Amino acid sequence: MKHAILQVALDLLDLDRAMQIAREAVDGGAEWIEAGTPLIKSEGMQAIRSLREHFPDSVIVADMKVADTGTLEVEMAAKAGANIICILADADDSVITESIRAAQLYGVRIMADLINVNDPVSRAKHLESLGVHIICAHVGIDQQMTGKDSVELLITLSGQIHVPLAVAGGIDADRAGEAVRCGAEIVIVGGNIVRSADVTGSTKKIRSGMDAPAREIPKKKSADEETHNLFLQVSSPNITDAMHRKGAMTGVLSICGKVKLVGRAVTVQTFAGDWAKPVEAIDVANKGDVIVINNDGGTHVAPWGELATLSCVKKGIAGVVIDGAVRDVDDIRAMKYPLFAKAIVPNAGEPKGLGEINAEIQCCGQYVRPGDWIVGDESGVVVIPAERAYEIARRALEVRKNEERIREEIQRGSTLSEVVQLIKWEKK
Structure with a gap:
């Protein structure tokens, strides 16, 4: 089994908070650092520049979710310091090929995100033929809330393509180990790290789960039990x-x-x-x-x-x-x-x-x-x-996780309004 890479997804709005969490995640064993889509939308390319400056030896992933203007968006992220740029797998082939050409020009790699793709196996094979470097089996958070599963998507892709497979969406320590066992070479974790009160400890736990996956898959509970x-x-x-x-x-x-x-x-x-x-x-x-x-x-x-x-x-x-x-x-x-x-x-x-x-x-x-x-x-x-x-039970658990991290930052001396950037995010 190859050594799988742990990527932390900084799906946050505030750059200062993201940087602190990134430091704690790296201390816990995260190898790749992702500027998540919310962070990029909130802070722009400065998020990528700051990550590159503070983590010069880490691989920086820009989750741009490129759907158009492939050359322009890949160029932006590459010049800001990203090593890997994420594009949407269901973007038009012209966008995919332009993104790959730009990636070749700037010496970066392209990760295609299979979120919402109707026929993921066929699309993944086609993306590989176009030259995409990494395929990501991703079930988005709103889909996770309704019961869709990223590891199940990963399993359908495993053995079907030859480029590295990443997995993202609802991954915790147990699921991380299962994902590695099922063929993931990159395991992407967001909420179960960045919303933790103990980011370093949670990252170590996930890293440990990846390095020593459980041999038996836990028995799936009924919908009512879960x-x-x-x-x-x-x-x-x-x-x-x-x-x-x-x-x-x-x-x-x-x-x-x-x-x-x-x-x-x-x-x-x-x-x-x-x-x-x-x-x-x-x-x-x-x-x-x-x-x-x-x-x-x-x-x-x-x-x-x-x-x-x-x-x-x-x-x-x-x-x-x-x-x-x-x-x-x-x-x-x-x-x-x-x-x-x-x-x-x-x-x-x-x-x-x-x-x-x-x-x-x-x-x-x-x-x-x-x-x-x-x-x-x-x-x-x-x-x-x-x-x-x-769905509501899953969403409520995400609310609780988010509060755990906010509570920890208040314990460290911040205030609620400072943590959530209240004035910045008041409705204008």
Whole structure:
């Protein structure tokens, strides 16, 4: 097995932050340094010039994503100090050939990025015939969020072409080792390095994974298992950020404090403390589900209490959310059960049997359908549409990673406004 190269992708907006992260990544074993597309768009060719100046012995990659004017853009990046320039594989052949001619003139190499290419194997073979130096199996971040996988793309290409293969998109230490085993000669890592609180440590871990890949590929989880696991790793604020500040219930609080709620919704419509349908929903719900109750806005009488909660505990129901009141909270708190409600009252209702189970309802300002995902913690409760749950879970994890790096920079003495360049990036 050849020694695979680790390339760090600086997909950031601010050059000063990118330079610091690059230094830490190089200390951890990154060999090639990429000026990512966001950095180039934000800082221009100065990003490449600065990387060349501060890392004179490193290979500098310019992720230009060239789609037109191949000669001009390759020339720009080459003169700024790039050794490798990335172009889009689905650009017209005329752009590809002009980029290669310019690369020959300036003594640099061309990496073609297969992002969004419909027939990657055929296109990769054609690009090789045109003279492209490196082919990159890349699944973009928005595609990753929906479940597309860069290593699976790499596997389809392995053995089909003779130029070096790179892989990019969602690569962590385990996936890096798998990618090397599947034929990658260049492993490109962005978020799992640059968004880490410990960039050097994360880089070393990925480098180690590449140098000693695990022999067995971990068994792939089901979509529901993976979604559930991802939601356990993120907070309700992470999720609302991932949903563009949407999905949050209003006025509902965690009755038991620091508890975590993750599961699919079993919905209940009831009225004025009628606890028949809420309790019947316990029998309908499966292990790991969340019972979500609309009490028609009433908080003067409770449709839920300790005995219903105990039933949920025994059946393995993940939690309960009530647009209304709850009682017996001393007993419920002793169970440390994930129960969220608007109010606490001692009054119980009567089991009249009004309402229905598993119809679309409104709960605390949000529409909830049976099967939608519910995530709750001390910050509140969020509703995630079932059809977007995996995507949102992945995006929320990226939000959390980004915050980890920002938190580390604040710990080092910066402020939030300085880290995110608030004044620079205010809407003009």
